[in-house]
Amino acid sequence: MPFWKKDPVKKEIFTNVAEGLRQVYKSKLLPLEEAYRFHEFHSPQLDDCDFSAKPMVLLVGQYSVGKTTFIRYLLNEDFPGIRIGPEPTTDSFIAIMNNDHAGTIPGNALVVDPSKPFRPLSKFGNAFLNRFVCSQLRNEVLETVTFIDTPGILSGEKQRVDRGYEFTQVLEWFADRCDRILLLFDVSSLDISDELKRAIEVLRRNDDKIRIVLNKADTVDHQALMRVYGALMWSLGKVLGTPEVCRVYVGSFWSKPLQFDSNRRLFELETKDLFDDLESLPKTATLRKLNDLIKRARLAKVHALIVSELRESMPSVFGKDSKRKELINKLHLVYEKVQREHNIPLGDFPKIDRMQESLRNMQDFTKFKILDKKLLERVDRMLAEDVPKLMSMIPQEEHAFLQLQSQTTQ
Amino acid sequence: MPFWKKDPVKKEIFTNVAEGLRQVYKSKLLPLEEAYRFHEFHSPQLDDCDFSAKPMVLLVGQYSVGKTTFIRYLLNEDFPGIRIGPEPTTDSFIAIMNNDHAGTIPGNALVVDPSKPFRPLSKFGNAFLNRFVCSQLRNEVLETVTFIDTPGILSGEKQRVDRGYEFTQVLEWFADRCDRILLLFDVSSLDISDELKRAIEVLRRNDDKIRIVLNKADTVDHQALMRVYGALMWSLGKVLGTPEVCRVYVGSFWSKPLQFDSNRRLFELETKDLFDDLESLPKTATLRKLNDLIKRARLAKVHALIVSELRESMPSVFGKDSKRKELINKLHLVYEKVQREHNIPLGDFPKIDRMQESLRNMQDFTKFKILDKKLLERVDRMLAEDVPKLMSMIPQEEHAFLQLQSQTTQ
Numbered sequence: 006m007p008f009w010k011k012d013p014v015k016k017e018i019f020t021n022v023a024e025g026l027r028q029v030y031k032s033k034l035l036p037l038e039e040a041y042r043f044h045e046f047h048s049p050q051l052d053d054c055d056f057s058a059k060p061m062v063l064l065v066g067q068y069s070v071g072k073t074t075f076i077r078y079l080l081n082e083d084f085p086g087i088r089i090g091p092e093p094t095t096d097s098f099i100a101i102m103n104n105d106h107a108g109t110i111p112g113n114a115l116v117v118d119p120s121k122p123f124r125p126l127s128k129f130g131n132a133f134l135n136r137f138v139c140s141q142l143r144n145e146v147l148e149t150v151t152f153i154d155t156p157g158i159l160s161g162e163k164q165r166v167d168r169g170y171e172f173t174q175v176l177e178w179f180a181d182r183c184d185r186i187l188l189l190f191d192v193s194s195l196d197i198s199d200e201l202k203r204a205i206e207v208l209r210r211n212d213d214k215i216r217i218v219l220n221k222a223d224t225v226d227h228q229a230l231m232r233v234y235g236a237l238m239w240s241l242g243k244v245l246g247t248p249e250v251c252r253v254y255v256g257s258f259w260s261k262p263l264q265f266d267s268n269r270r271l272f273e274l275e276t277k278d279l280f281d282d283l284e285s286l287p288k289t290a291t292l293r294k295l296n297d298l299i300k301r302a303r304l305a306k307v308h309a310l311i312v313s314e315l316r317e318s319m320p321s322v323f324g325k326d327s328k329r330k331e332l333i334n335k336l337h338l339v340y341e342k343v344q345r346e347h348n349i350p351l352g353d354f355p356k357i358d359r360m361q362e363s364l365r366n367m368q369d370f371t372k373f374k375i376l377d378k379k380l381l382e383r384v385d386r387m388l389a390e391d392v393p394k395l396m397s398m399i400p401q402e403e404h405a406f407l408q409l410q411s412q413t414t415q
Numbered sequence: 416m417p418f419w420k421k422d423p424v425k426k427e428i429f430t431n432v433a434e435g436l437r438q439v440y441k442s443k444l445l446p447l448e449e450a451y452r453f454h455e456f457h458s459p460q461l462d463d464c465d466f467s468a469k470p471m472v473l474l475v476g477q478y479s480v481g482k483t484t485f486i487r488y489l490l491n492e493d494f495p496g497i498r499i500g501p502e503p504t505t506d507s508f509i510a511i512m513n514n515d516h517a518g519t520i521p522g523n524a525l526v527v528d529p530s531k532p533f534r535p536l537s538k539f540g541n542a543f544l545n546r547f548v549c550s551q552l553r554n555e556v557l558e559t560v561t562f563i564d565t566p567g568i569l570s571g572e573k574q575r576v577d578r579g580y581e582f583t584q585v586l587e588w589f590a591d592r593c594d595r596i597l598l599l600f601d602v603s604s605l606d607i608s609d610e611l612k613r614a615i616e617v618l619r620r621n622d623d624k625i626r627i628v629l630n631k632a633d634t635v636d637h638q639a640l641m642r643v644y645g646a647l648m649w650s651l652g653k654v655l656g657t658p659e660v661c662r663v664y665v666g667s668f669w670s671k672p673l674q675f676d677s678n679r680r681l682f683e684l685e686t687k688d689l690f691d692d693l694e695s696l697p698k699t700a701t702l703r704k705l706n707d708l709i710k711r712a713r714l715a716k717v718h719a720l721i722v723s724e725l726r727e728s729m730p731s732v733f734g735k736d737s738k739r740k741e742l743i744n745k746l747h748l749v750y751e752k753v754q755r756e757h758n759i760p761l762g763d764f765p766k767i768d769r770m771q772e773s774l775r776n777m778q779d780f781t782k783f784k785i786l787d788k789k790l791l792e793r794v795d796r797m798l799a800e801d802v803p804k805l806m807s808m809i810p811q812e813e814h815a816f817l818q819l820q821s822q823t824t825q
């Protein structure tokens with residue numbers, strides 16, 4: 006049984022919060038960003054899919070460890086284009102997403118679809134796009150999470166020759182953007198090949214997202230499992246190199262009965278823990294979106310104050326150019342003035358050298374907009390009213406609340 | 416129940432073989448060694464205790480992991496001077512050996528006792544000798560194995576200040592000479608402190624002797640045990656650095672009932688495996704002694720042939736010194752002659768540069784003994800008759816036999 010079924014209310018909530026954030030952004034923050042050219046200075050405008058995108062779970066591992074079977078187990082049904090078998094089977098990156106119309110979309114069409122978060126992938130070229138598809142189906146689990154199935158890692162020549170694109174670079178792209186990386190091993194293929202090692206090395210930057218799965222753990226007896234598990238940890242410690250031990254979930258992640266069942270209770274607990282972890286992703290992702298929007302709004306406010314202050318400081322007729330240079334070089338004086346007059350914490354200000362660099366690329370400061378209090382007030386209201394309202398919709402443990410607060414007040 | 420009880424015959428055999436080797440050495444090989452000054456060239460005369468010494472098992476680990484309790488468990492009784500407790504208790508290196516008279520012998524007396532293999536330890540001085548004792552008792556297990564209990568490793572200042580001797584150097588001495596190193600951890604103290612790390616680093620040269628014990632494994636539940644065990648392997652892999660995974664025995668090594676018993680069967684199997692490993696030590700050690708003696712006899716033979724050849728080549732009256740120099744510089748010609756005339760494999764010859772160096776320290780080659788065929792024949796008979804007879808006394812798996820043969824014919 007798919008595990009998300011147990012709380013359909015939550016799913017609804019996260020969709021509502023995401024949609025709420027999108028609307029608030031469009032109506033209250035975006036106008037300020039546009040007025041003060043925030044996108045040229047800091048970061049591009051947020052798309053709809055930045056709000057609606059589901060948390061992504063990336064599955065990585067040697068061929069035949071059971072990645073595709075794992076997804077099938079969670080979905081409790083086949084997805085379009087699914088292939089499972091003892092030989093290397095999955096030959097493409099497959100994004101498995103929720104949609105009322107079941108079917109597959111080829112990579113070239115995917116990367117031009119503005120409603121999907123895959124547009125940047127076009128840079129990996131056709132050799133990759135021919136090996137990238139989206140598999141769509143209507144499935145409750147997919148209402149909250151997107152899975153990325155990947156081709157199994159082969160060792161030696163085969164890997165290099167067969168693929169026409171840079172496998173590890175693509176992997177890295179997904180690792181940077183996903184919310185969880187499941188690194189799968191099975192008890193019969195523990196050897197970490199050079200290729201697998203290279204793959205793990207590109208994941209390392211996102212090591213906080215990594216969880217290890219030791220699959221097919223019921224196919225060996227208890228003592229052999231201890232050996233295998235120990236050997237895995239022995240070599241993973243060396244490859245991942247972090248002092249913190251990575252969480253490993255030991256079990257058999259498919260619906261067939263266990264072969265050796267002396268560890269049944271352990272496997273059940275481990276499966277539960279892993280599912281709990283995956284279940285927490287929508288909430289974590291929503292909290293992250295909320296958090297990012299708050300940070301963005303604070304930055305946009307300070308940005309507007311700085312830029313309008315620069316505008317006000319410009320002479321109306323002569324000496325524009327030398328004044329511009331002076332303002333850039335003594336930007337810290339502008340920061341100090343803004344800070345004093347508007348009582349804004351220093352941590353909200355953009356890094357001074359990056360700001361100076363951006364300003365050097367702007368020719369005419371007199372084209373900056375003077376201070377528009379209405380736009381600012383709109384953002385203040387968003388922070389004081391809309392965001393707390395959205396936040397209160399999320400069912401929270403105290404812990405997550407505190408964490409969020411400490412992050413946003415930094 | 417002590418585990419060696421199950422095969423009292425074996426114990427007898429190994430004692431007999433060791434005694435046989437000692438007698439054969441004394442009567443057949445030693446005369447040849449003495450006649451051709453083997454001890455000045457290659458290695459000192461073998462003592463009685465080189466034959467009679469039991470295989471040594473060294474226990475190492477943080478304080479309170481249960482090293483002393485482990486020994487008590489194997490012996491099934493207390494040994495003189497035993498101290499067990501939750502605080503750092505064992506404060507000395509304790510050699511636990513078999514003897515009809517129970518009692519302890521202090522370090523200073525131990526290192527002058529020619530019947531014990533501890534004489535070289537005097538070099539570590541009084542601060543160490545005051546912390547070194549031999550605990551003697553009559554115990555069946557000790558008829559085949561000697562245990563070395565060690566003070567638990569403390570972390571931080573305490574370790575450095577309290578001990579007046581170089582703990583790691585002493586540890587290294589024992590590690591070089593013992594047959595098995597048991598590195599103990601317990602589930603509640605996994606953190607590898609800097610001090611423990613340094614200790615493990617000196618053991619690393621003998622990594623083939625190391626076995627890990629994860630003790631008190633019944634004091635946590637199944638899932639927690641997996642976490643703890645995984646974390647141990649994670650950090651051990653990094654500290655030991657070998658690609659081969661070290662064997663870890665998971666269990667509770669004392670006689671009290673288990674706390675969490677979902678792993679009972681696993682613990683029983685692990686205990687059995689560990690005991691089997693320890694039980695194999697007397698045999699391995701005996702085979703090693705046999706092997707060493709065969710190698711030594713072959714070297715002693717070649718040595719006698721070389722030295723007597725040098726003697727024969729010396730002029731009787733004039734030009735002794737220049738001839739001596741010539742012989743040393745063209746030693747390879749002597750090697751070739753000996754090889755040709757006596758049909759001896761090249762691998763039996765001592766390294767030519769080391770032999771030249773030794774010869775440069777010998778002033779008068781005319782004092783070398785000429786070839787004594789009787790002495791040589793005695794050694795040949797020893798190799799052809801006595802040694803095979805002793806070897807056949809040892810109950811062998813085919814594997815060990817083949818291994819030994821391939822080693823001695825190299």
Ligand SMILES: Nc1ncnc2c1ncn2[C@@H]1O[C@H](COP(=O)(O)OP(=O)(O)OP(=O)(O)O)[C@@H](O)[C@H]1O
Pocket residue numbers: 066067068069070071072073074075088089090091092093094095096155156157158220221224256257258259
């Ligand atoms: N939990 C499990 N226990 C035992 N066998 C399993 C388990 N999960 C999958 N398998 C079997 O392992 C084989 C490989 O499964 P699957 O195709 O899902 O692996 P994969 O990691 O997706 O491989 P690839 O990288 O080639 O796509 C199949 O034969 C499948 O039936």
Ligand SMILES: Nc1ncnc2c1ncn2[C@@H]1O[C@H](COP(=O)(O)OP(=O)(O)OP(=O)(O)O)[C@@H](O)[C@H]1O
Pocket residue numbers: 476477478479480481482483484485498499500501502503504505506565566567568630631634666667668669
């Ligand atoms: N298998 C076990 N399960 C639970 N507790 C144990 C076990 N073995 C020993 N203990 C307890 O752990 C404590 C430490 O035991 P012990 O003195 O044998 O450790 P040690 O490693 O020799 O310590 P030290 O290095 O200080 O000599 C004692 O209280 C003992 O009763």
Ligand SMILES: [Mg+2]
Pocket residue numbers: 072073074088089094095154155157
């Ligand atoms: Mg697959």
Ligand SMILES: [Mg+2]
Pocket residue numbers: 482483484498499504505564565567
């Ligand atoms: Mg002790």
